[in-house]
Amino acid sequence: xxxxxxxxxxxxxxxxxxxxxxxxxxxxxxxxxxxDAAISEKADVLFIGGALYAYGIDDNLKQYLKTLSADMVGRxxxxxxxxxxxxxxxxxxxxxxxxxxxxxxxxxxxxxKAVDGGRDEAVKFAKKYI
Numbered sequence: 001x002x003x004x005x006x007x008x009x010x011x012x013x014x015x016x017x018x019x020x021x022x023x024x025x026x027x028x029x030x031x032x033x034x035x036d037a038a039i040s041e042k043a044d045v046l047f048i049g050g051a052l053y054a055y056g057i058d059d060n061l062k063q064y065l066k067t068l069s070a071d072m073v074g075r076x077x078x079x080x081x082x083x084x085x086x087x088x089x090x091x092x093x094x095x096x097x098x099x100x101x102x103x104x105x106x107x108x109x110x111x112x113k114a115v116d117g118g119r120d121e122a123v124k125f126a127k128k129y130i
Contacts, residue, residue: 077106
């Protein structure tokens with residue numbers, strides 16, 4: 001099974017969760033604004049995460065989601081961090097669904113500083129899908 005982990009993070013919280021998930025999957029977490037972010041080989045599972053910024057997801061993540069294809073992603077699993085709201089989860093899931101990519105209903109969310117103690121929870125979550 002091939003797994004990819006992609007994320008966008010401004011504060012570092014989402015990056016930290018992406019790294020926990022990537023560790024469990026034995027892959028690298030890659031920021032969507034990296035030159036290495038493109039899915040060049042089919043990923044059976046794509047873990048993808050971002051946060052809420054002014055009631056929306058960052059433009060870098062929005063643009064990346066537009067590049068994804070159902071031909072290259074078997075299914076997506078969404079995660080998020082934020083200070084106030086889980087709304088980014090829905091925004092990411094909707095963007096993936098619009099591309100025809102199946103999205104798991106279960107998500108992973110950490111509120112702000114809870115990320116620091118969330119390694120075990122993130123690893124357990126990831127292992128359900130790999």
